[in-house]
Amino acid sequence: MPEKEAYAQLEHKLMALRENSRTGDERKTLDEVFDHETVMGIYKLMTSKIIESVLFPISTGKEGNVFACENLQGKLLALKIYRTSNSTFNRINKYIEGDKRFLGISGSKRKVMAAWASKEFRNLQRMHEARVNVPEPIKFHRNMVVMEYIGSKTAPAPTLRQVALDDPSKVYKNTIDNISLMYQKAGLVHADLSEYNILYYKRKPVIIDVGQAVLTDHLNSKDFLERDVKNINRYFRSLDVDIEDSDHIINNIMGIKG
């Protein structure tokens, strides 16, 4: 598609998404997300053939928005755009400060947001390579991450919180196996794991929102791991699953003999 046409199509699409927003708050959020820099960034993703068009919004979170997109081959992708608001910036800056991979990144909001998007992308890469069940990372650019879309043509996969599981015990075991792989093979701890950050797709848990995941040698990684495991145990206990003792799970994951 010629460049001018692609840009015009993008602007048109973004206007339409804005017009279709039901509330004033939603419109305000979209205006914040689609600042000039971000629109230029999406345009770049289009001209470099990563995405062909933005289809529909999936979620408006505290920190970012997720959109369903399509590539030239008609494959669905998820585009996560981090908002450069003050609250997002302050929370994120805290995590980046404690991560040796981001030494020296500070200063402008834009730089920090780009570092954060690259952190989510790299965390996804490490996890995907370790065969943790996460969306496959495709590309990051500025404050945006493009990844595999998890869901159907009409709706994203539900979170564990939103779905009635056929076999909760199996999903529980699978989730703990993923936390274990993440620690042992990817060298990472998710650090914000709960039923809200796990999608249920093809009868398996898919872990998302990995921006804040830390390396296992991070000062607080054990505390984060404990919190993740306790959250998962709490949720599955509420579904009447016969859960394992959290200390036992943590020792197993960390390779500590009890």
Ligand SMILES: Nc1ncnc2c1ncn2[C@@H]1O[C@H](COP(=O)(O)OP(=O)(O)OP(=O)(O)O)[C@@H](O)[C@H]1O
């Ligand atoms: N790869 C994906 N495929 C399909 N849907 C996705 C994907 N990634 C995220 N989503 C959807 O977007 C929602 C928000 O994603 P995510 O948790 O990564 O963003 P967030 O901005 O941190 O959100 P929140 O502030 O709500 O935690 C998810 O609950 C899910 O519905």
